[in-house]
Amino acid sequence: MGKISDLYRERVASGKLEPDAAQQAVLPHLDRVLDDLAQLPAATSGKPRSGWRAFFGGGSSPAESGAQVKGLYLWGGVGRGKSMLMDMMAEASPLPARRVHFHEFMQEIQVGLNEARKRGDQDAVKPVAMAVAAKVRLLCFDEMQITDIADAMIVGRLFQVLLDQGVVIVTTSNRAPEELYKNGLNRQLFLPFIALIRERMDVVCLDSQTDHRQGRSTGGQVWFTPANAAAREALDAVWAEETQGAAPTPLVIEMKGRSFDLPAHAGDVARAGFWDLCGKPLGAADYLALAQRVRVLIIDGVPRLSSANYNEAKRFVTLIDALYEAKVRLFASAADEPELLYAEGEGSFEFERTASRLREMQDADWGGEAGGQPPNPRDI
Incomplete structure (x- = not known):
């Protein structure tokens, strides 16, 4: 689909975006992920694996073929444009991608885990993660924040399976990796996940001094x-x-x-x-x-x-x-x-x-139609 930097420049030129130096500084990191995705061998960049081979891990995965793309962990203060960049990332991806709020995704995962346990799966995380990997090659998470012990205890294993299956993860957060789940219960069990982030993802700070959410409200009082x-x-x-x-x-x-x-x-x-x-x-x-x-x-x-x-x-x-x-x-x-x-x-x-x-949310243009159907856990 092209580069994020090109899409960004187009929106600035059209007046849809105000240029921000800090945002522009991280665009090459996003471009790098998309470039690496586009250069994957045909065997790993074609149709997502499906059927019994996908479920049990069969077939030629990116990990097996040596083609792994390093992800990106983009962190910084609120209102700096991280969510917008995730929207653009999913839009520009050359391979199947999903942009989702991290909290919503983990809720879907927990539902999937409950179903796997009911089936008697010994490792409930693996089949759930494999189902995700069979459908997407790029996951764009918005607002990674971990405060729930249930999420903290499984997120490391979840990411490990996803990454080993060649799923590329790009995520935003308001915190540096070392600040995630800080002071949480049994945090020592969470620390390997931080090490995994550092190993398999580039960690980049979006250091903007501008909160782009401020000053946008033009509607009546809410x-x-x-x-x-x-x-x-x-x-x-x-x-x-x-x-x-x-x-x-x-x-x-x-x-x-x-x-x-x-x-x-x-x-x-x-x-x-x-x-x-x-x-x-x-x-x-x-x-x-x-x-x-x-x-x-x-x-x-x-x-x-x-x-x-x-x-x-x-x-x-x-x-x-x-x-x-x-x-x-x-x-x-x-x-x-x-x-x-x-x-x-x-x-x-x-x-x-x-x-x-x-x-x-006080902006005059905020809101619209009722949400529609809630996400189906089987579609994760």
Whole structure:
């Protein structure tokens, strides 16, 4: 398809992008990955392996033929354009590629692992990873962040199988590899994964001083502070406008044989309090299902976040990730502006990305149609 650098220059020339020196500095690294992919031998760059040979690892893999492409780990602060570069990478790939948020991908993997264990597979990771490798040659992960011990304990084995099968991995993160899963439970078991990243991927810092998400909001107000009676009245007005005065009814979201509910919805518009959404033991799968169900979500009463409500804050971060990826339109009342909600303490660093996303979600063009069908774990 060509070079990322050419595509970047075209978008700058057309006015779709503002040139950024730090972004331009990392373009050669992205071009290198695409060039290496394009030069793979025909035996490894043709159709993805399928059938029993793919499942059991048969056939000529890139590892067997000596053709391995080194991946890329691109890290830097929030809003620096990393997600945009992942979009461009997948678009320009000469081979089958998938661009996916890392959190969503790992959720799919966990579903696949559960199914493999039910079948009695001794090494549940391998068949799941092989299924991925049979379909794509380039995985573009956005926002690698590992906070869940379940992900931390299997991601090393997962990446090892993918890489050994010749899948090329390009990922973004807000942290350097050594900062991943920092202070996590049993972190010593996670350290080989960091070594694997350093060995099989080039690690590059996107050192831009510009947050491209800031200053983009041109629409009406969607974030109301403080969360008082006036804010509630404003959200009541939003509800009336978005639902055209429809009477609210509870919304039941069913997921994996269980369900959770929100107190109010009408059509593809839903409304709930912060504690309805984040005060319950909900996870990424629940929030992804919600994000696929609604076009607009109204949240009342987002409090200040700190180590005192760490679990609730972590769920809020996961919720916003799901809404962001699904382009759900968000209206909320909160104790303060996004940047000041989680000012200090454990978890405040991770929240910088969430605050930046909340700002971007205030743009007048944000949101659109309801998400559609949730991802099928069998399609990973």
